[in-house]
Amino acid sequence: MKYPNLNLGIFTINFDTVMSITQALSPTAYFQDNHKLIALYPLSESQLLSNLQFLKDRIKVIFLEKGNTITIDFKTYDLSDDALFFVNVNQYVWIDHITGESNKIIGYNRDFYCIQIHDKEVACDGLLFSNVLQLPMIQLATEESNKVKESLREIQDEMDLADSSTEEMLRIYLKKLIIFSTRIWKKQNLENKISSNIPLDVDLFRNFSQLIEIHYRSKHSVSDYADLLETSPKILTTKFKKLNLENPNEYIKNRIILEAKRLLIYTSLSIKEIAYTLGYDDPAYFNRFFVQRMGQSPLNFRNENSKNT
Known part of the structure; x- marks a missing residue:
């Protein structure tokens, strides 16, 4: 063959x-x-x-x-x-x-x-x-x-x-x-997250997922995605809450952090280059954001995890 x-x-x-x-x-x-x-x-x-x-x-x-x-x-x-x-x-x-x-x-x-x-x-x-x-x-x-x-x-x-x-x-x-x-x-x-009187809006989650995957490097707020979905941040957040899901903001931030971790471990890009890649004009702000989500700096995360890859 x-x-x-x-x-x-x-x-x-x-x-x-x-x-x-x-x-x-x-x-x-x-x-x-x-x-x-x-x-x-x-x-x-x-x-x-x-x-x-x-x-x-x-x-x-x-x-x-x-x-x-x-x-x-x-x-x-x-x-x-x-x-x-x-x-x-x-x-x-x-x-x-x-x-x-x-x-x-x-x-x-x-x-x-x-x-x-x-x-x-x-x-x-x-x-x-x-x-x-x-x-x-x-x-x-x-x-x-x-x-x-x-x-x-x-x-x-x-x-x-x-x-x-x-x-x-x-x-x-x-x-x-x-x-x-x-x-x-x-x-x-999904079915175990809803009651009989709450409609299952699968398309909402699918579209929200797709939009995050496309735009997470440039759009970082719930309002950005609400605009793309032609709804309001409040309505979007309310629909997530009714299904006992995290705030949409958490999913956006988690996707950014996931990509940051990938870039830190699997590339040689500098912290500054990673910040720019993920849409942060201020690397110091990105550093603070990463520390807030991960409990350590991007550099420490890279040093601790690179040896395991």
Whole structure:
């Protein structure tokens, strides 16, 4: 099988070269047509790259069996049940070890699935991939886990078949998995937060999430996003409160802090450059903001955490 080339940001190298240098994961199967790419990767002790940064520019659906541990964007999850994780591009993933035989990653790019006509609840900018409420992950009951495994087998089989309709079938299988997962996520994370007399405004959260992801470097206030949503800060805050969610301001600030932490740990940018990147003209103000949220200066955070990456 001819493996696809990987774009690592600075340069592009062939997958075989990655294998020889980093012992990266080898896909069990993949589909590639021009710029469209989707691949299925196994996760096992014999084939595990702890730092999955070679998939940084891919959207990822990660299936892990119970008993495993995964760290995504500085948060560690110890799994007591099988689980699915939905990881967007530029998020940092780390797995120290793996147990079980069914663990897999679907990695695909936006050209394969995420063009504007897919801009719906189940697209890559939908609830599972652009969500300020929490990292989208779902815990799976036994029956749900079996359905996910079946979906993964369907994707594997279709990639192996590789006929003229494979691209469309793969997109159908992927969309089916995302729809199935979205329903579970909503049930686990939203339905228990509302009473019968409060309407569930899913679009509000999806749109709010998307807007933060687009504008967090330049827009830092609730009023900025209320304007974009054509509502008032008071109404927006009230809707969050009725669902027992944090103030929208917390989600905005948390997204800025998350990016600051990424830039501090995974880049060599100076504190001043990071401040400017995140829309702060006054680096001293950014420093105070970071201390207020994290309890330590950006420099101390970098020094304490860089040694662990």
